[in-house]
Amino acid sequence: MFVGQTVGVLVGSLMYAGDFMKAMTDPVNHPDIGTAILFSQGIGSMVGLIFIPWFYLKASEHKDIRGLFRSEPQWPTLLIAMLIGIMAMATAISPIAEWNNNIQFPEWLSGFGQWAKNTEKLAADIIKSITSNLTPGGFILTFFVVAVIPGIGEELVFRGLIQNEFVRAFKNPHLAIWTTSIIFSAIHLQFFGFVPRILIGAFLGYLYYWSGNLWVPIIAHFINNGLQVIGLYLFSAGSYRVQYRKHRKRAIVGGGHCNNSYLPDPLLS
Numbered sequence: 001m002f003v004g005q006t007v008g009v010l011v012g013s014l015m016y017a018g019d020f021m022k023a024m025t026d027p028v029n030h031p032d033i034g035t036a037i038l039f040s041q042g043i044g045s046m047v048g049l050i051f052i053p054w055f056y057l058k059a060s061e062h063k064d065i066r067g068l069f070r071s072e073p074q075w076p077t078l079l080i081a082m083l084i085g086i087m088a089m090a091t092a093i094s095p096i097a098e099w100n101n102n103i104q105f106p107e108w109l110s111g112f113g114q115w116a117k118n119t120e121k122l123a124a125d126i127i128k129s130i131t132s133n134l135t136p137g138g139f140i141l142t143f144f145v146v147a148v149i150p151g152i153g154e155e156l157v158f159r160g161l162i163q164n165e166f167v168r169a170f171k172n173p174h175l176a177i178w179t180t181s182i183i184f185s186a187i188h189l190q191f192f193g194f195v196p197r198i199l200i201g202a203f204l205g206y207l208y209y210w211s212g213n214l215w216v217p218i219i220a221h222f223i224n225n226g227l228q229v230i231g232l233y234l235f236s237a238g239s240y241r242v243q244y245r246k247h248r249k250r251a252i253v254g255g256g257h258c259n260n261s262y263l264p265d266p267l268l269s
Contacts, residue, residue: 004048012040025122027129034130035141042145049153053161068160068214082207082220086227089203097196116191123190131232139233146229151222158184158201159208159217177205200224 013020016036023030024037057063072078105113130142158180166176181201185194204217 002048003052004044004046006044007047008040008044011043012036015039024126027122027125031129031132034132035138037126037130038141038145042141042149045145045149045153049149049157053153053156057161065156065160068156070213070215072211072213072215078211078216079219082216082223085203085207086220086224089200093196093199096199097193100195101192103192112191119190120192127232131235134233139229142232143226143229147222147226150225151218154184155204155208155214155218155221159205160214163205163208173209177202177209180205 009021012024016023016033018030020033020036020040023033027033027037054065057065105116130138134142162183163176163180166179167173170176170179178198181198184201185197188197204221207217207220208214
């Protein structure tokens with residue numbers, strides 16, 4: 001993950017005319033940084049979340065990554081079930097997300113609270129920088145970086161590698177799923193989506209455990225993130241500004257790809 005992040009920063013620095021890392025801390029005043037962020041995130045995530053785990057499995061574990069996947073004869077039924085499950089999960093965790101988003105910290109945790117608020121503000125600013133005046137081409141790039149790559153990469157790392165290792169270590173799939181989900185949420189480094197992201201991680205973990213097919217959580221992850229990117233595009237285009245404005249901050253701000261990088265993705269990631 002660190003290697004992928006480093007590669008991403010190098011790509012962003014090469015693409016951006018100014019000081020990429022400095023601009024990343026103040027994207028509002030550097031509106032031209034959006035494309036560099038997307039390419040940096042996309043390439044870094046492909047390296048850190050897909051290539052390196054594949055290489056690790058092949059070179060260190062001597063395993064074929066195809067063993068995590070299998071053909072699925074009931075895809076139409078599964079896709080319908082996943083859509084229903086995603087919508088039901090989003091509805092069920094909505095009050096939890098609201099509670100998590102409005103937690104007030106005691107005085108002795110004020111330092112952590114301020115850090116968490118600053119992280120959320122930066123996330124919101126970055127989202128704004130990559131979605132303002134989103135063109136069709138920008139939408140395609142954003143969709144690929146926020147929906148396709150995390151769907152594959154995060155599921156490969158967290159469900160395909162970490163969860164499987166915990167199942168073998170703990171001899172208890174439920175403990176493995178929930179431990180993986182906590183790590184999945186914590187590594188995003190955004191507190192105000194911490195609890196609902198644990199629940200989403202568990203949902204994806206159980207999809208993998210029950211199906212035995214990594215394609216299932218990958219597609220569920222992809223559908224969830226993809227729907228939110230479409231929502232951002234429609235919001236940017238003004239297609240449903242009134243309806244979407246109310247939930248935009250809570251729905252989008254609160255994520256970040258699991259390689260500890262700087263591009264937040266949807267809360268339910």
